[in-house]
Amino acid sequence: MSIRALIVDDEAPARGELRYLLAAHPEVEVVGEAAAAGEALALAESVRYDVVFLDVELPGMTGIEVARLVLDRRERPAVVFVTAHERYAVDAFAVEAFDYLVKPVEPERLARVVERLARQRRAEAPPVEKIAVVSAGGAKTLLDYDAVYWIEADGDYSRVHTYDRAYLATSSLRELEELLPAGRFARIHRSHVVNLAKVAAVRRGAPDRIRLALDDKEQTELDVARRQTRALRERLRL
Template sequence: MTALRVLVVDDERPALDELTFLLERHPDVASVVAVDSATEGLRLLQDTTIDAVFLDIQMPGLTGVELAQVLSRFRNPPPIVFVTAHEQHAVDAFELRAVDYVLKPVREERLAEAVRRVVEGVAQPAASGDEQIPVERGGVTRFINRSDITHVEAQGDYARLHTPHDSYLLRTPLTVLEEQWGPAGFVRVHRSLLVALAHISEVRMESGRCTVRVGEGIELVVSRRHTPALRELLNRGRP
């Protein structure tokens, strides 16, 4: 694909200059436009073709999250990478479907990963209904594809997301995920468990007890209460 034309928005001049410098060094970036306010960034985006926006969150006046909300209403919104010193805004990034969430101070290799995600997203748009979910581990926030999640396990007010090769803690209750992800094929099979129908490889019924197999041979128990609804869904065909 053609190298990216990138907009950087940050009200702190040292951070703006550093991010601009690092992006200009990247081989997939053709040019960088830097502005120090979200208002100026919005004005520029209305008149200029931009391939991706690297956006600070906490800024005076219009914040980065508010700018991203405006951009989400564009006919063809540019991909957004949030670059911030604050971890607590990852949920906002999740809701706005940001491509990545990079914590300051920015490391060049971490920024390169964000650019790679932008390039992949532009070249191969995410499958319809798929989303990227921000997860945190060891002070680092990364994004995983929802389509890779095999099942979700309740842990108090949190949820643990399981993929075939790893698991991640998300600061969202299971009941909220059930409501949001139901249309994407996640169904309740137990009071503390959601399963992605697309990842079910086997269903077993033995002595009235139902289990499903997902991922790398993981067997999950389906409660008696949820067994009829699950079997009906599977008999109708997966979404």
Template sequence: MRARCLIVDDEAPARAELRYLLSQFDHVQVVGEATNGEEALTLLRSLDYDIVLLDVRMPGGTGLEVASELRTSAKPPRVIFTTAYPDYAVEAFDLEAADYLVKPFDEDRLGRALARALSAGADDDAEAPAERSSHRSMHRPTHGATHRPPEPLGRIPVQQGDRTVLVDDSAVIYATAARGYSYLQLAGERVLVSFTLNDLERRLAGHFFRVHRSHLVNLDHVRELIPDFKGALVLVMGDHQRTRIEVSRRKARELRSMLGM
């Protein structure tokens, strides 16, 4: 069966462009369009959709408000945000969006977003290993089984609208996993990047340490190490919130050895 898709955008040219791009995918069928958040919710209550392509800034309710309302549904559709504004990516993924596309994007990028949306379970609250492998392959070219992993690059590209900003690794305090993506915590802000934590571990230099499956920390920004009675450690980081990150017992032993403790 073809996946039923709803397009939600207040601009007619944007809806036409999305409809054209979606026509390139035989497994997706556009069965509705809405021009604002109120119309979108009306359509979503009248028919079961599989995917919603959702703009952020619209009259009659923002896309974030629509996505938040959908989370109360028994079987919510998968949401792909399509917007000219990169600023809301963190909020979008907090609402469990399948993807966040910043305009302009092409057929290939949309295809990857559709694949993510359709492969994710309706009640997906944790990414399966097979999905993580699939997500990594979307962001990294494959050159065969004997391909040697690249040397650490020390710079992370961050998409900001139609620009790509290169963030130096020294500015990254820690990174957090986010279902095939990652958040980078900088001194005063958190940004989303299209790399898994495994990808970042390969790209960044040796002063980054994987404390457990969900966090990669920059040891240069660790302010305190607090032991607990179970043999683990808690790191106090150098961001404005002085975030505390727990180190697993196995990793705590490795970290103590690295630091000569």
């Protein structure tokens, strides 16, 4: 996942040096540069970016004032101040700066900032609610979670069942179970995981056991293992 960055500094050599240091991090894409406050604000309105590396002393207004304006956006970017002066640190963190780098920027210090930015981006990324399966001809297909009715173990792989088809997934049942949202899917047997939204009825099975009837084309019925029965009863409020 790339990190789109703006560089704002009134000195061209300083912008070039930071751009050079950021080039060591392939996850960072510099999408724009500005030399003055007004230019920076105009750029911020015209491109998508995740972080701005911002000098404090700029023509037009201070970097602190620029930070207040860009942080007022609905999609708040991270602001990393890059300045030759330590005395602005208190003001910088008062506007909720992500970090504060003192020139000359040390590559190791910048690397730590980039790693923190990457972790934040990963944490903010919406989950991908799809399962990769193999369709006819060996092509990979992505199935929405809502299309999945149940999954069964198939050795080191899995069989993913939709309303009227079954697909091979190269992930194990355990791997898929860890991927799926626990609030919507449940392990009912060592070999089966079920989408609870697809359960049409619950029937009595063997003593102290229940069976789930699904509303797929085949009207599949699956036994719930004894050790999963109590927990599933509680989840289904039976």
